[in-house]
Amino acid sequence: MTANPAIDFETIFRYAPVGMCISVDRVIQSSNDTLEDMFGYARGELAGKSFQVLYPTMDEFLRTGDRIVPIMNAKGRYSDERIMRRANGELFWCHVSGRALDPRQPLGAGVWTFEDVSEKRPVSKELTPREREIAAFIVEGKTSKIIAKETGLSPRTVEMHRAKLMRKFSASTSSELVHKLMGA
Known part of the structure; x- marks a missing residue:
């Protein structure tokens, strides 16, 4: 042995x-x-x-x-x-x-x-620091209300950032935005 x-x-x-x-x-x-x-x-x-x-x-x-x-x-x-x-x-x-x-x-x-995890999720658009933070929460599936609570922002401000992200990624729905953020 x-x-x-x-x-x-x-x-x-x-x-x-x-x-x-x-x-x-x-x-x-x-x-x-x-x-x-x-x-x-x-x-x-x-x-x-x-x-x-x-x-x-x-x-x-x-x-x-x-x-x-x-x-x-x-x-x-x-x-x-x-x-x-x-x-x-x-x-x-x-x-x-x-x-x-x-x-x-x-x-x-x-x-x-x-x-x-950049091979699965490349950074493909130029984002502001706040947009990067909001994007990370969106990818986790968190709602604007939860993101607002965790970041100290108002839900309306989070929605504004989400809308900017949707425009930058040419996404028409939240699920499409998640797929694009994840590089899918």
């Missing part, structure tokens, strides 16, 4: 097929090769950097942080799809999931995964 080899968690982390990082207060402490490659950074270059460098704008970074806290407090984890920014400025859709190590500190120490 052969003994099981020792599990080398550092190797598992480094070579995992999804981007992974450990963060404290939204600052990357350590990231794996896949995350660095996905975002276009050299080995070890993300260590010590704020997650802000991965967002298209500072405003999107701040709004996402505000949105994460109540969900992490309620569920202990967070997951969404959003548009992120590579080191070269290219925007792409990314599935992000995270979990706090201490549920009482949702943005404290945590483990986060990132998956590039």
Whole structure:
């Protein structure tokens, strides 16, 4: 009978097929090769950097942080799809999931995964930061009323952004807009 080899968690982390990082207060402490490659950074270059460098704008970074806290407090984890920014400025859709190590500190120490979903969902139109945020909620199937509540906007303002998105994507129905946002 052969003994099981020792599990080398550092190797598992480094070579995992999804981007992974450990963060404290939204600052990357350590990231794996896949995350660095996905975002276009050299080995070890993300260590010590704020997650802000991965967002298209500072405003999107701040709004996402505000949105994460109540969900992490309620569920202990967070997951969404959003548009992120590579080191070269290219925007792409990314599935992000995270979990706090201490549920009482949702943005404290945590483990986060990132998956590039741009092949399934290319960023095909020039969108404003707010339109990117609204688009992410629309793709999740959320109504204007729910989007308004989660973003602090009025339902009427959300409807205005939805209408702009429909014009930009030449969509005549909400389901057609979702298909176009998803690159279908």
